[in-house]
Amino acid sequence: xxxxxxxxxxxxxxxxxxxxxxxxxxxxxxxxxxxxxxxxxxxxxxxxxxxxxxxxxxxxxxxxxxxxxxxxxxxxxxxxxxxxxxxxxxxxxxxxxxxxxxxxxxxxxxxxxxxxxxxxxxxxxxxxxxxxxxxxxxxxxxxxxxxxxxxxxxxxxxxxxxxxxxxxxxxxxxxxxxxxxxxxxxxxxxxxxxxxxxxxxxxxxxxxxxxxxxxxxxxxxxxxxxxxxxxxxxxxxxxxxxx
Numbered sequence: 001x002x003x004x005x006x007x008x009x010x011x012x013x014x015x016x017x018x019x020x021x022x023x024x025x026x027x028x029x030x031x032x033x034x035x036x037x038x039x040x041x042x043x044x045x046x047x048x049x050x051x052x053x054x055x056x057x058x059x060x061x062x063x064x065x066x067x068x069x070x071x072x073x074x075x076x077x078x079x080x081x082x083x084x085x086x087x088x089x090x091x092x093x094x095x096x097x098x099x100x101x102x103x104x105x106x107x108x109x110x111x112x113x114x115x116x117x118x119x120x121x122x123x124x125x126x127x128x129x130x131x132x133x134x135x136x137x138x139x140x141x142x143x144x145x146x147x148x149x150x151x152x153x154x155x156x157x158x159x160x161x162x163x164x165x166x167x168x169x170x171x172x173x174x175x176x177x178x179x180x181x182x183x184x185x186x187x188x189x190x191x192x193x194x195x196x197x198x199x200x201x202x203x204x205x206x207x208x209x210x211x212x213x214x215x216x217x218x219x220x221x222x223x224x225x226x227x228x229x230x231x232x233x234x235x236x237x238x239x240x241x242x243x
Contacts (some may be wrong), residue, residue: 219236
């Protein structure tokens with residue numbers, strides 16, 4: 001395939017994905033943001049929060065903001081690709097900036113140079129196609145890290161204040177979890193890679209607001225090792241700050 005044809009095909013696929021994300025409503029949440037967040041606010045020693053539910057509530061806050069807040073997200077892949085987003089979210093819309101960085105990449109006989117691109121996010125007015133595209137890019141790009149897979153390894157670490165929120169911090173590590181559980185999770189996360197998973201782990205921390213049960217900060221790594229000797233990882237970071 002000619003390089004020009006490959007570039008055009010990649011651009012067309014990317015444009016289709018963006019439009020598809022923007023025009024498709026988000027999956028049903030485990031519960032509504034108005035539901036009682038008792039699981040997140042109960043005594044940490046007696047009951048642990050549902051990480052996936054807390055992330056769902058962050059998604060709901062982005063889709064239906066009750067008040068303005070700022071979000072900072074970052075995703076770093078072991079193959080050198082880096083994605084960052086800074087955005088202000090309010091009932092008026094989503095305004096911010098997206099930065100994508102890629103290393104030197106070889107596809108077939110074609111070699112593409114390393115590059116960094118920066119684009120403005122102008123998701124206004126609220127509910128418009130531009131807003132849907134901005135919301136979809138954030139949700140699908142940074143909040144789909146399957147953090148719920150870390151649930152078997154969650155432990156309460158203490159109370160901390162983050163971004164203006166009173167939150168509970170919860171650390172997680174699947175290193176000591178039953179191998180059969182990790183195998184099932186790892187296979188689920190590696191579908192489509194064409195490689196057989198040897199081991200899978202998720203390690204990091206999540207901060208969950210005490211009043212709403214919403215995820216307000218997260219830092220974690222998804223780690224894979226494969227039977228062919230290869231390794232792969234993705235690092236996720238997120239921070240919500242009150243305005």
